[in-house]
Amino acid sequence: MTAVSVEGLTKIFNQGRSDEVLALSDVDLTVGDGEFVSLIGPSGCGKSTLLRLIADLIEPTTGSVTVAGKPAAQARRDQEYGIAFQQAGLFEWRTVCRNVELPLELRGVSKAERRSKAEQMLELVGLADFAGHYPGQLSGGMQQRVAIARALAVQPPLLLMDEPFGALDEMTRERLQSELLGICATTGSSVVFVTHSISEAVFLSDRVVVMSARPGRITASIEVKLPSRDEVGRQAPVYFEKITEVRQALRS
């Protein structure tokens, strides 16, 4: 089964008005089960729009989105995916632990069960000691990790991430990249990951999907097979070859 299947997707914002924008034009995309796919492209090429369409946060103008074999709206109602944005978007009036619990709470999971689940997720992102803190007491990087823990809490078969590490410093970013890969390896989740960093896309992905702007469309899809996803992988010749390949695809 495929995690995500997008066919003939077109999105026009403000259709019929003077400020009409053709954000996406005739996009096809398939994400296999357990596959890690990055979307990369110049800003304004429709990466976030594509992700929001998959998440059923906005409606397509034409075309169809299927997630876990269901129409996108049904998949959203069934919470088939977890999502993380560039801003952590934590609820500042809830403790770290209760933030992670929220999606479980809304699913009607019992109190004891969601507490243990949340603690497990916080353990995973290395924040077990901060369960009782409020988001305002954490650094930006820690908040982002809480947001990722929250996205993972329902153990969704699919993770959607929109530049989740965009606002972080290089050190934190690299550590979180490794953490994310580790988590996906354990949970077997499929991932659609939006980024504007070429090296990040190549390091994380099984496949890098390159997009171009005006109108937004997919121009290339580059398979990446690194020998390993660690420091050795970052030094491998393939890594640099793929970076060059993606860069060229972005230029043309």
Add this chain to the structure above:
Amino acid sequence: MRRVLPPVIFGVMALVLWEVFVTLGRVAPFILPAPSAIGAQILEQRGNIWDAALASGTNALVGLIGGTLLAVLAALAASRSRLLGEVSIPFAAVINALPIIALAPILNNMFESTSSLPRRLVTGIVVFFPVFLNLLRGLREVNPVHQELMRTYAASGWTFAAKVRLPGALPHLFTGLRQASSLAVIAAVVAEYFGGLQDGLGARITSAAAFTAYPRAWAFVAGACLLGLTFYLVTLLLERVAMPWKQRLLS
């Protein structure tokens, strides 16, 4: 200690200066009585001040709670409907600009002279607007990321209001309540100036002034100050209890 000491020292110095100014300058007591004279009256009248403060305080509290409850319901309704929200804000602003206290004599005539209801009504109306306007602003300022997240959790409108809108608007609610708590005491006391039941601080102030007992009038004014301060401080305390996440940031 550091935060308490400077205002206390300042207050004591101001009282001493006031005493010296009134004594040396031979200021007539109907213009400004000396703090020692007022202090003596506070001691002498403490039982009356307490009773009067209790009467005015009850009116202020009932008005504050009633006005706040109505304001919260109205703001929730106005935040759910775009049209209602857009109509209600200018409407509320205009009514808020009217001297609502001036309604007191009219309301007094509508009820029996032994009823506390007119004061409570005036207080309730005065309290309504700051709470309504502030809370409505808060309810409308929802972080777009929160909105999208709740959508991905397939949360209903009611869940969204209870888990995101209301807690997110708490800081705004308390901004309104802080204004309203002081206003409530002012409204409850001043509403007594227009006749009706003679049991509160406002009635005591007017009657003392009518008998040219100025230090006594000032003693009851001091009582009104303390009452207002109490309301304000209790609101601050509630705010801290209701929003522990703000508290943790400061310490």
